[in-house]
Amino acid sequence: MEQEQHHSEKYHERHERIWFMFLPPFVWALHLLACYLTAAIWCAKYSGSANSFTTVRIAIGIYTLLAIAVIGYSGWSGFRRHRHLAADLSHNDDTPLDRYRFLGMATFLLAALSTVATLFVATVALFFGNCD
Amino acid sequence: MKPDDMDSEPSNLISEQDRDSAEYRRQSAERLLKAWETPRGWRYWSAVNNSEVGLWYTVASFCFFLFGGVLALLMRIQLAVPGNTFLTADQYNQIFTMHGSVMMFLFAVPIFEAFSIMVLPEMLGARDLPFPRLSAYGFYSFVIGGIFVCGSLFFDAAPKGGWFMYPPLTTSYQPGIGADIWLLGLTFIEIASIAAAIELIVGVLKCRPPGMRINLIPLYCWYILVVAGMILFAFPPLIAGDILLEMERAFDWPFFDPQRGGDPLLWQHLFWIFGHPEVYIVFLPSVALMAMMVPTFARTPMVGYSWVVLSAVGTGFLSFGLWVHHMFTTGLPGISIGIFSAASQAVAIPTGVQLFCFLATFTAGNVKRSVCLHFIFAGLATFIIGGLTGVMVAVAPFDFQAHDTFFIVGHLHYVLIGGTIFPIMAGFYYFFPLVKGKQLSERIGRIVFWLVLIGFNITFFPMHITGLLGMPRRVFTYPADIGFDTLNLISSLGSIILAAGFVLFLYDVVRPRRNQPLSERNPWKAGTLEWLAQMPDQPWGVRTIPIINSRYPLWEQPDFVRDVDEGRFYLPDAVEGRRETLVTTVIDAEPIQCLRVGGPTFLTFFAALFTGGFFIFATYHWWLAAILSGLIAIVVILTWVWTGTAEIPEKEMKDVGLGLSLPLYISGPSAVGWWAMFITMTADITAFVSLIFGYFFYWTIHDDFPPQPLPGPGVFWPVTGLVLVMIAYGLTLLSRRWNRAGYTSAFYLSLSLAAVFSLAGGCALLAGPWLTGLDPTQHVYPAIVWVLTGWTVLHVILGIIMQLYCLARRAAGKMTDRWDADIVNVSLYWHFLALTVVMTVGVIAGFPSVS
Structure with missing residues (x-):
């Protein structure tokens, strides 16, 4: 009972940051937009010079590293929340701890999906060497 | 009483409250039904x-x-x-x-x-x-x-x-x-x-x-x-x-x-x-x-x-x-x-x-x-x-x-x-x-x-x-x-x-089903709350607002249906004859308010009719009729908001059952009205960002966009507009604070000044493209500048209407230092408006000088 009370304080919803769960897909969206805008603006404004596309590729590489770093960090912390203090890994119960762990799991899964989707988009820069 | 403590056996906990008698249950159900009764005849x-x-x-x-x-x-x-x-x-x-x-x-x-x-x-x-x-x-x-x-x-x-x-x-x-x-x-x-x-x-x-x-x-x-x-x-x-x-x-x-x-x-x-x-x-x-x-x-x-x-x-x-x-x-x-x-x-x-x-x-x-x-x-x-x-x-x-x-x-x-x-x-x-x-x-x-x-x-x-x-x-x-x-x-x-x-x-x-027997209750043996409904269903939504501790309460919570039917949870009654429901927190659904919602009205129909009139007349380019219809729509919507929202309750707290008392009125980020404003403005700012996207889209496809030499709107008037609107924004926020602190005259003064500054700011924003003679039919550049300016000024006008509304509410005693949801929500609108103005001026006056 004492432990339960301790939990309901420690995992009280006022400490919860629900937007953290949406951070990985949001970073994916930023990454997609950054890649697209960089490529589109570059191709519209500077497509004349032949070797210049390397700049776009480097830019996309940097965006991807940054994005994966943030997504990876959120995924890792989500995973740790999911595994937090748990004998079994379900989170179907009506306790603040289960809710805390559920949001961790959701963050982790979204981070995994966002990683795949981000790499999908980044791969394109490996195949395309110019604007045509 | 926290819901966590309740979920084991709710029926035991309320037995002391004399709510168990069949007579009480019947009367409370009748009162509830009366509050939620569907109007008959043409009033349906x-x-x-x-x-x-x-x-x-x-x-x-x-x-x-x-x-x-x-x-x-x-x-x-x-x-x-x-x-x-x-x-x-x-x-x-x-x-x-x-x-x-x-x-x-x-x-x-x-x-x-x-x-x-x-x-x-x-x-x-x-x-x-x-x-x-x-x-x-x-x-x-x-x-x-x-x-x-x-x-x-x-x-x-x-x-x-x-x-x-x-x-x-x-x-x-x-x-x-x-x-x-x-x-x-x-x-x-x-x-x-x-x-x-x-x-x-x-x-x-x-x-x-x-x-x-x-x-x-x-x-x-x-x-x-x-x-x-x-x-x-x-x-x-x-x-x-x-x-x-x-x-x-x-x-x-x-x-x-x-x-x-x-x-x-x-x-x-x-x-x-x-x-x-x-x-x-x-x-x-x-x-x-x-x-x-x-x-x-x-x-x-x-x-x-x-x-x-x-x-x-x-x-x-x-x-x-x-x-x-x-x-x-x-x-x-x-x-x-x-x-x-x-x-x-x-x-x-x-x-x-x-x-x-x-x-x-x-x-x-x-x-x-x-x-x-x-x-x-x-x-x-x-x-x-x-x-x-x-x-x-x-x-x-x-x-x-x-x-x-x-x-x-x-x-x-x-x-x-x-x-x-x-x-x-x-x-x-x-x-x-x-x-x-x-x-x-x-x-x-x-x-x-x-x-x-x-x-x-x-x-x-x-x-x-x-x-x-x-x-x-x-x-x-x-x-x-x-x-x-x-x-x-x-x-x-x-x-x-x-x-x-x-x-x-x-x-x-x-097909007519007069002879078909009623379906049994929960015919598919589902586990979720909607199947609490009786056959045929009652207009009250649910007999009493239950406490949940599972994803499939009908399967997993013992005696759940009986406890709901007997009104053993929250709000089983409507003593004041009002339509009430619970507002809870976003993450853990802790009850925080007993919300009174609006009852039957034709105002919504007329509001829709005249809003529709605006769009329909505009299709045929009957501008006068369209504008008239739009103005009537605004009046009807204001009447609806005036009579139906942020009503000052007769008491602070209400007993919602199970020993819990909740406020009848809250303002700020916990309130549903605040959320509605926030979400509306998120959509609004998305539309605005799409227009900004248009501006930069033209920049990517043209070598000379914005064109040189720049035909307008210059820097002076947009920046003047920005400063004036930002002063109005600051005054609006101050008036919210002074209202809450009980400085009544300071509230009236600051909010009235805010409206004046808003008006001046809107005029200054329009003066930019107007005085530089930008003709929107000539080229896409003046056209997009006019659209961004027009969008912004329209929002400034809405902001002024809201400021005047709050002044009127306060004067009529419908808003006070304690009951301040109106000015809180209007301030939220103004956060978004300020952002809109900053972006507009940044783009139309700032971008040409940096590009």
Whole structure:
């Protein structure tokens, strides 16, 4: 009972940051937009010079590293929340701890999906060497 | 008393309160029923209760579905044989345009909102959604707009530019009012859709029953949250596009005219930033329906709840990264195509995950046969076929070949009918008892199912082949002997079978059922709250607002139904005769307020009527009538807000039962009104950002944009406007603070000054382009500057109206230092307005000097 009370304080919803769960897909969206805008603006404004596309590729590489770093960090912390203090890994119960762990799991899964989707988009820069 | 402590045995805890006597229960039920009574006679149409409005909304959107279906049949008759003269080319153009527009805007999106308005409160164990009158307003707007748009077909005046209205076809080659009807009529309906989205988001976040933490909410609610969120970000770009296109059509502002610097591709971007998420906006609610039905028929909880949540949220996000795949053939750089092709492939992952969860649930459970299940399986199979052809067309080289052929028609109908219509049919069979208290016929249902499934496949499968053979879409006929004849005839015959299925279904829905016995309660033995409903259902939503500690309370909480029926939870009574429901916190659903919601009124109808008048008169360029109608709409809406919101209660706290007392009035970020304002303004700022996107789009395609030497609007006037509006913003925030601190005269002074500064700021903003003589018909640069300025000034005017409203409320004693929701919400509006002004001035005055 004492432990339960301790939990309901420690995992009280006022400490919860629900937007953290949406951070990985949001970073994916930023990454997609950054890649697209960089490529589109570059191709519209500077497509004349032949070797210049390397700049776009480097830019996309940097965006991807940054994005994966943030997504990876959120995924890792989500995973740790999911595994937090748990004998079994379900989170179907009506306790603040289960809710805390559920949001961790959701963050982790979204981070995994966002990683795949981000790499999908980044791969394109490996195949395309110019604007045509 | 915290709900956590309550969930073991609620019945013991309230026994001390003398609420156990049968007499008390009867009286409290009577009082509750009186408060929630549906008006009778002609006043019935003043009802705002979610069960009434949701039902009207569902019926109306289903009628539009039937209308769209008839249009489809006309097209199939025309295409049955080569060289057919059943329809003229012009009629055919109108019909295919209306078919697409009706099915998307008047059926697919509204039916989800309609249905959610109807069942969401029941699923959440709530009495109603937080803004019932807003739902009613949305419904009337939808019906008025829908009838206006559809009616045009009978006067040979319908839009004929395809459901995506591409310029320059719709600007230079279609002088009639068809495109205007589409642009203005559907913008009106989109506003109604956004209204419903606000209602649903706030409903899911703030009106859950105590104990329903975010890890316990029904999967349907997760999907609703995602879809409503998507509407907020998807519809505004289209509204922005509509504004630009209508300005070009009505006033010759050249946004899409290449000769004056415009570009038709901008429309395609704006349209598809809406249009692709739209596909998922249409599809996800149907998955949501399946997510409710699958566990019921498998008799076991959903396998992988978190994975389904992942799918819903993941699909919602990824669907915004796909829009360019509708534009593969417009000559974009290869790398842009590649980026969006990759994103289009990625969306298959979350889409697949949820289907695997459903299949796993079936495998884990003990499946019960029913027509619902037939439709679910057919839906899954059909959708997978459509999904796979979708992956094919996401591959750009294949898309180059298949673009604008019947292959696409086949693909999209597999996705939409499989992914949307079949689950909706299943939903009709499943939820019908909840609405009518009686079941649809399983026997007729099986015949309907086979007719629809067979008819559908015969109609649409051959289209893939016709398309690969090269038959283009949207062409009213084809010559004989080039290989299209037989396939088209087969498609047309199939469509008759499909139609027969729907006619039989319609018969089953409307046939008299006087002799049919009432359905048993919870006929499918489901585990979620909506099946607490009695047969036939009562208007109160739920007898008492329960405490939840499981995802399937009807399965897992002992004596749950009895405790609800006997009124043993929260708010079992309506002592003051008011309509009340609980507001809870977003994450853990702790009760924080007893919310009083609005009752029956005709104000919402008149508000919708005159809002509609504004759009409809504007279509015919009857500007005076349009402006007059718009002004009346504003007056009616202000009356509605004045009389129906932020009412000062007769007491601070109310006993809601189980020893809990809750405030009747809260303001600020915990209040539903604050959330509604926040969400509305998020949508609003998205539309504005879409206009800004337009500005920078022109910058990317032109070497001299902004043109040199700069024709306007200069730096002085925009910056003066910015400073004045920011002073007004600061004064508005101060007035909120001074009001709360009880400095009454300081409040009046600062808010009045704020209104004056706002007015001056608005004038200064207009002075920029006006005094520099920017002519919006000359070139796209002045046109986009005027649009950004106009948008901003319009919002400043709204800000002034709100400031004056707060002054009047305070003077009338309807707002005080203690009851200050009005000024708190207006301040929130002003945060967004300040952001808008900063961005506008930054772009129109700042960007030309840095670029």
